[in-house]
Amino acid sequence: MVRMEYTGLPRIKHVRAFTVRGGGADYHDQGEGHWIDDHIATPMARYPEYRQSRQSFGINALGTLVVEIEAEDGTIGFAVTTGGEPACFLVERHLARFLEGRNPAEYEKIWDQMYFSTQYYGRKGLVVNAISGVDLALWDLLGKLRGEPVHALLGGAVRDELQFYATGSRPDLAKDMGFIGGKMPLHHGPAGGIEGLRKNIAELATMRERVGPDFWLMLDCWMALDVDYATRLALAANEHGLKWIEEAISPDDYWGYAALKRNVPRGMLVTTGEHEATRWGFRMLLEMDCCDILQPDVGWCGGMTELLKISALADAHGKLVVPHGSSVYSYHFVITRHNSPFAEFLMMHPASSEVVPMFHPQLIGEPVPVNGRLRASALDKPGFGVELNRDLPMHRPYAR
CATH class of the missing domain: 3.20.20.120 (Enolase-like C-terminal domain)
Structure with missing residues (x-):
């Protein structure tokens, strides 16, 4: 059986992961006086020292994760989510292998491989945040390569x-x-x-x-x-x-x-x-x-x-x-x-x-x-x- 290849789409050349601080995707990373950190009920409120501010117990500890996926023709898809430096490690050292050299239209196979390869230490939380960032960047790239919005x-x-x-x-x-x-x-x-x-x-x-x-x-x-x-x-x-x-x-x-x-x-x-x-x-x-x-x-x-x-x-x-x-x-x-x-x-x-x-x-x-x-x-x-x-x-x- 001859395997049919998708036509017209360049393959993925590079995957890169960055972190950045100050609002954005990690929207709790705000300055003093913002409503989002003003004595809001949390599971940590049972401890008086963490009752007034969510930042006091580290809600903004991670920062934003930025994922870039570059195709061979130079087109770049990107996405932002939370995860910061720990998620950068996951993207670059583990998840990138399932994308580089691959066709960006294979998002189902790529997702499956990212999830099940990390299942032994992931399944939820930070690992799935990182997978989410990669997946969104992939959809952004696919839309740009096809000249269509993601909703299309x-x-x-x-x-x-x-x-x-x-x-x-x-x-x-x-x-x-x-x-x-x-x-x-x-x-x-x-x-x-x-x-x-x-x-x-x-x-x-x-x-x-x-x-x-x-x-x-x-x-x-x-x-x-x-x-x-x-x-x-x-x-x-x-x-x-x-x-x-x-x-x-x-x-x-x-x-x-x-x-x-x-x-x-x-x-x-x-x-x-x-x-x-x-x-x-x-x-x-x-x-x-x-x-x-x-x-x-x-x-x-x-x-x-x-x-x-x-x-x-x-x-x-x-x-x-x-x-x-x-x-x-x-x-x-x-x-x-x-x-x-x-x-x-x-x-x-x-x-x-x-x-x-x-x-x-x-x-x-x-x-x-x-x-x-x-x-x-x-x-x-x-x-x-x-x-x-x-x-x-x-x-x-x-x-x-």
């Missing part, structure tokens, strides 16, 4: 525009900016006791008064709660029209999520998946009936190649997929999927009072919502449609 490679847009909810400290301002809803960080967890619970509900009540009865309000609990506290929070929040309670429990506690979903008031949604990875992790969430909406981050769950599988699995279970943040990497996906009817926009302005590009300063040409919406035509440039800011001090620690 995924089957094309199913709607003319994206609509967004905003995650930040000021849902009332988000409403004025045209977003369909606002998700607030939870500020107090179990360590704050009943007084902290009252403060959470008071903050929600105040925001409901500001935005009126019909605007969506959600709470992002960032893995900080147990089933009992999350249940009490959900019951108390119900009178203030809470649309959903997000990532309330440790991502490993599938049984806790299943219990919470049974416990919350009828009509309130349970959402999670931001820190889940691969089709197998999301299969657990689906088959154990843990949530109503899956929220994979395309830069952490395994990349675009894996997100497509996660989405298909969710669709078969009648569940929505609304990816966590991730800027253009999720926009190109959401615009192509019927079970992804809206998208998240992370308000990266320190006071949540302006719409600014999420991955600034690392991406050039990053589109942002206008009046809470983004036209599909804003995503029509080849690849993911953005360029890398090469004025940043990028470091390549494991150059080959």
Whole structure:
């Protein structure tokens, strides 16, 4: 049997990995006074010394990973995610062997080899972050080589525009900016006791008064709660029209999520998946009936190649997929999927009072919502449609 070769695509020549600090893909790496690091409930809040700031326990320790994949004709695809220097090591010393010399259209085979070659020390977390960065850079390269946006490679847009909810400290301002809803960080967890619970509900009540009865309000609990506290929070929040309670429990506690979903008031949604990875992790969430909406981050769950599988699995279970943040990497996906009817926009302005590009300063040409919406035509440039800011001090620690 003669093996047919793809025609017209140059092979991959080089894979390079860099790290860079200061915002961008590692969006928690912000300066003092940013809402994203202001006394937000976390699993580490049980320790008083780590309660005020997430940076105090190292949420920004890794920094951004930048992956470049260069084809033989000089075309470069790239992507950014979290992972920093440890992920650079994985990309250059382990994963690159599965790409260099290969056809960029073989993304399924490349993903399979990256995942199963690292399974003995990977499966989730940092290793899958690195795989995600490589996979996204590969899709960017493929789009550029074919002269098509990634959403066209995924089957094309199913709607003319994206609509967004905003995650930040000021849902009332988000409403004025045209977003369909606002998700607030939870500020107090179990360590704050009943007084902290009252403060959470008071903050929600105040925001409901500001935005009126019909605007969506959600709470992002960032893995900080147990089933009992999350249940009490959900019951108390119900009178203030809470649309959903997000990532309330440790991502490993599938049984806790299943219990919470049974416990919350009828009509309130349970959402999670931001820190889940691969089709197998999301299969657990689906088959154990843990949530109503899956929220994979395309830069952490395994990349675009894996997100497509996660989405298909969710669709078969009648569940929505609304990816966590991730800027253009999720926009190109959401615009192509019927079970992804809206998208998240992370308000990266320190006071949540302006719409600014999420991955600034690392991406050039990053589109942002206008009046809470983004036209599909804003995503029509080849690849993911953005360029890398090469004025940043990028470091390549494991150059080959």
